[in-house]
Amino acid sequence: MDTITDRDFGELxxxxxxxxxxxxxxxxxxxxxxxxxxxxxxLKIMENNYRIKDMCSSLFYVTATRICLNMIRxxxxxxxxxxxxxxxxxxxxxxxxxxxxxxxxxxxxxxxxSRDEKDSLxxxxxxxxxxxxxxTAEQVGMSVSGVRKRxxxxxxFSSSMIK
Numbered sequence: 001m002d003t004i005t006d007r008d009f010g011e012l013x014x015x016x017x018x019x020x021x022x023x024x025x026x027x028x029x030x031x032x033x034x035x036x037x038x039x040x041x042x043l044k045i046m047e048n049n050y051r052i053k054d055m056c057s058s059l060f061y062v063t064a065t066r067i068c069l070n071m072i073r074x075x076x077x078x079x080x081x082x083x084x085x086x087x088x089x090x091x092x093x094x095x096x097x098x099x100x101x102x103x104x105x106x107x108x109x110x111x112x113x114s115r116d117e118k119d120s121l122x123x124x125x126x127x128x129x130x131x132x133x134x135x136t137a138e139q140v141g142m143s144v145s146g147v148r149k150r151x152x153x154x155x156x157f158s159s160s161m162i163k
Contacts (some may be wrong), residue, residue: 027072037067
């Protein structure tokens with residue numbers, strides 16, 4: 001009795017099926033894919049015409065592992081990175097950051113409405129847009145020490161307004 005008969009296949013399926021399914025579930029984390037993989041394991045073993053005396057649990061275990069890993073690789077190749085989810089996440093983060101910047105600009109405009117327009121611009125460039133003192137000075141056409149002095153005055157002014 002060298003080849004596998006239907007009766008032998010049934011016995012092998014009952015004997016090794018639960019172990020193969022556990023392995024597939026563990027590797028794939030998806031019930032439907034695990035069931036498909038389990039069937040593929042038994043088909044692969046049948047296609048290779050193993051003899052009954054060659055059948056052992058390690059053959060089923062290794063075959064299940066290989067088939068599941070191939071399914072995982074194929075799934076990654078087919079789907080690739082989830083660009084839509086990544087893009088949606090980036091848009092959400094960008095929207096939150098932009099909303100915070102707009103809100104900060106509004107607060108600064110209200111705070112500095114009685115001050116020189118250049119003070120508002122300096123505060124916005126430095127505190128909201130995150131420019132360095134040098135970059136801010138370049139943008140407003142002032143010296144770094146002049147910008148530093150105005151920022152110091154603005155900090156004092158804003159803390160007096162908040163109290």
